Amino acid sequence: MGATWSDVADWIEPLSRGFVLNLEITFITILLGFPGGFVLALLVERRSPWVRWPAMVIVEIGRGAPALVLLQFVYFGFPQIDLTLSSFASAIVALSVSTACYTSEIIRSGLAAVPKGQKEAAEALNFSSADSMRFVVFPQAAKISSPAMMGFSILILQSTTLCFTIALPEIASQAYEIGSTTFQYFPILSLTALFFIFVCVPASFLVGWFERRSEP
Amino acid sequence: MDQAASVRPDPSTATLPEDVSPLVRMRHLCKWFGEHEVLRDISLDVDSGEVLAIVGPSGSGKSTLLRCINLLEEPSAGSLNVGELTVEFDHPVKRRERKALRQQLGMVFQSFNLFPHMTVLENICLPQRRVLGRKRDEAEAVAKDLLEKVGLTDKAAAFPSNCSGGQQQRIAIARALALDPRVMLFDEPTSALDPELGLEVLSVMFSLAQSGMTMIVVTHEMSFAEKVSDRTLFMAEGKIVEAGPSADVIRRPQSERARRFFRAVNGL
Ligand SMILES: Nc1ncnc2c1ncn2[C@@H]1O[C@H](COP(=O)(O)OP(=O)(O)OP(=O)(O)O)[C@@H](O)[C@H]1O
Ligand SMILES: [Mg+2]
Numbered sequence: 001m002g003a004t005w006s007d008v009a010d011w012i013e014p015l016s017r018g019f020v021l022n023l024e025i026t027f028i029t030i031l032l033g034f035p036g037g038f039v040l041a042l043l044v045e046r047r048s049p050w051v052r053w054p055a056m057v058i059v060e061i062g063r064g065a066p067a068l069v070l071l072q073f074v075y076f077g078f079p080q081i082d083l084t085l086s087s088f089a090s091a092i093v094a095l096s097v098s099t100a101c102y103t104s105e106i107i108r109s110g111l112a113a114v115p116k117g118q119k120e121a122a123e124a125l126n127f128s129s130a131d132s133m134r135f136v137v138f139p140q141a142a143k144i145s146s147p148a149m150m151g152f153s154i155l156i157l158q159s160t161t162l163c164f165t166i167a168l169p170e171i172a173s174q175a176y177e178i179g180s181t182t183f184q185y186f187p188i189l190s191l192t193a194l195f196f197i198f199v200c201v202p203a204s205f206l207v208g209w210f211e212r213r214s215e216p
Numbered sequence: 217m218d219q220a221a222s223v224r225p226d227p228s229t230a231t232l233p234e235d236v237s238p239l240v241r242m243r244h245l246c247k248w249f250g251e252h253e254v255l256r257d258i259s260l261d262v263d264s265g266e267v268l269a270i271v272g273p274s275g276s277g278k279s280t281l282l283r284c285i286n287l288l289e290e291p292s293a294g295s296l297n298v299g300e301l302t303v304e305f306d307h308p309v310k311r312r313e314r315k316a317l318r319q320q321l322g323m324v325f326q327s328f329n330l331f332p333h334m335t336v337l338e339n340i341c342l343p344q345r346r347v348l349g350r351k352r353d354e355a356e357a358v359a360k361d362l363l364e365k366v367g368l369t370d371k372a373a374a375f376p377s378n379c380s381g382g383q384q385q386r387i388a389i390a391r392a393l394a395l396d397p398r399v400m401l402f403d404e405p406t407s408a409l410d411p412e413l414g415l416e417v418l419s420v421m422f423s424l425a426q427s428g429m430t431m432i433v434v435t436h437e438m439s440f441a442e443k444v445s446d447r448t449l450f451m452a453e454g455k456i457v458e459a460g461p462s463a464d465v466i467r468r469p470q471s472e473r474a475r476r477f478f479r480a481v482n483g484l
Contacts, residue, residue: 121329121388124286125343125395126318135342139333 003187011178011188018171019195022160025091025170029156032092033099034149040104041111062101068162070094075166087168091160099156103149110145111137147211154200154207171195239264239430240285240399245294245305247280247454254280255291256454262399267431269441269462272451273477278434281451282401285432286321287314299398322392326404328384330376330391336363337372340391347395355394362390366420382413386420393424400424402433406440418444438481442466450474 043055065073075090085093114137122132161172175192179185238261247255254277262268270278283289285296291305298320303313330339340359344350350358363369366386368379376384385405392400405421406414418440425431425444435441441448441462448462450469458465458474469475 115329117325117327117329118331120288121323121325121331123288124318124321124323124325125391126315126347127343128346131346135346136331143333 003182003184007182007184008187008191011191014174014178015171015192015195018169018174021088021163021168021170022157023199025088025095025160025163026153026157028092029095029099029160030153032096033156034103036096036100037103037107040100041107044104044108045111059101059104062097063105065098067095067098067159068165070098071162071166087163087166090166091163091168095156095159098159099152103152106145106148106152107141110141110148113144114140147207150203150207150210154203157199158196238262239266239299240432241297242285243295243297245281245284245296246292247277247284247289248292254454255284258294258454258456260449260456260459262430262432264398264430265428266447267425267433267445269445269448270432270434270451271436271438271441271448271466271477272457276451277454278451279403282323282403282432282434285399285401286318286323288323319395320398321401322395322397322399323401324385324388324392324403324405326407328376328381328388328408330384330388332376334375335372336368336374336376336379336387339376339387340394343391344394358394359390362393363387365423366390367416380413381409382416385409385413385417389417389420389424399430399432402431402435404434404436407436436481438466438478450477452477 040055040059043051044059046052046055062070071090071094074085074094075087078085078090118136118140119132122136127136160170163170164173164176167173171192175188179188182188240260240262242258242260245255245258245260246253258281270281272278280289284291285298287303287309290309293305295302295304296317297303298317301313301316301320303309303317330336331342334342337356337359340362341352341355344355344358345352360369360372363372366389368383368386368390371379371383371387376387379387389400389405402421406417409417414437418437421431421433421440422444431445433440433445445462447459448465449456450458450465450471450473452473457471458469465474466478469478
């Protein structure tokens with residue numbers, strides 16, 4: 001008993017509803033995680049060991065722990081210390097932390113790739129160190145890092161499907177639920193994959209185009 | 217007794233009245249990079265309006281000396297005096313001291329170091345707005361005026377990558393001048409350029425010198441040192457070996473070390 005086109009049509013709606021959640025979480029995670037990564041990158045570069053070491057420990061934990069474990073830790077573990085978060089909030093917290101830790105390394109190498117002469121010119125012109133970062137170093141580092149950051153954004157979108165383990169009705173949960181009642185796993189999961197391909201393939205092309213463009 | 221480095225009596229400073237203090241004054245400046253002593257007890261005076269050339273073999277500490285003046289490198293010992301400001305290097309330099317010192321100094325680098333993500337006009341305006349707090353209109357007026365002086369009015373809207381090396385260096389000079397420095401520091405401003413493009417830069421520097429700007433120029437261009445600078449300083453191994461009127465130092469060096477250097481430079 002195969003799936004008919006009308007079955008597929010019925011699935012589109014719940015899957016889309018789920019996928020909107022995946023996109024929302026991705027968007028918010030980028031919004032919080034990228035600046036977090038920037039802050040961590042700055043802290044890790046600080047001279048004072050009192051700042052540098054804690055930041056390095058956070059980054060290593062965030063990069064070392066699988067995103068799935070972080071998700072479960074926040075959703076199931078936090079309530080034990082009387083901090084109960086909704087599955088949506090848990091997803092945001094866990095994925096933002098993971099994103100901040102991973103992207104801090106990307107941003108750090110981007111900052112390091114800005115020629116030393118640029119910082120020196122800003123310094124010699126008497127820029128404050130905040131202005132030097134804001135107007136001279138950061139814009140150039142952002143351009144250098146942007147292909148890797150865009151690539152990482154695609155990975156975030158894909159990792160949002162892990163949220164099916166914390167009872168979030170995102171697309172993978174929807175697919176799993178439909179599959180468990182209809183047993184049409186093959187078509188429903190194919191359809192789910194199509195949703196991602198629909199977003200990720202154009203995005204990858206965009207990243208590739210960007211990478212080629214930023215190589216002078 | 218005047219401790220300024222001067223192997224021979226220097227007529228240009230000897231005739232100055234006692235109470236006219238030099239614009240830049242270094243005393244017993246030392247710089248260590250780890251175990252390596254790069255500047256050894258440098259004492260030097262530069263008067264207002266003077267053009268000083270610094271020459272010497274590679275690795276002799278010329279760039280380090282220049283970078284110590286605007287604190288891109290922090291000297292290990294000694295003192296530095298620019299205008300009314302004195303900084304002693306017996307303690308770590310305070311931010312306030314650094315700001316006040318750099319306020320009076322402009323610097324031009326061998327590799328131009330224009331900001332590649334900004335137009336030429338923005339390169340010259342942004343520092344004025346952020347550092348001096350000038351309004352946009354005022355900054356643009358200053359920038360356009362300076363671009364005219366360096367002969368690049370038509371490049372205002374261009375990006376640095378669309379300018380030749382000689383043009384970029386002239387823009388870098390305009391960018392530094394826009395902040396009204398009292399002293400301009402140049403670190404081999406023409407070394408990265410073809411001779412022809414270097415000439416455009418040298419002519420801008422020449423008219424700057426004519427206008428009375430105090431300049432300290434590290435250079436390999438002996439003709440510039442000889443024709444434009446009032447005084448030439450020959451450095452080797454982190455020390456000032458000779459200092460005096462440019463023609464004397466370059467044409468009739470006293471020390472064997474300097475003679476060897478100038479012979480090599482002149483290809484003899
Ligand atoms: N940041 C640094 N750390 C360690 N050593 C340095 C540093 N900067 C310069 N040096 C050393 O200090 C010495 C003087 O360097 P400096 O760049 O001042 O020489 P220079 O006279 O400008 O030479 P050149 O003509 O090649 O530019 C060199 O031996 C150099 O290796
Ligand atoms: Mg040098």
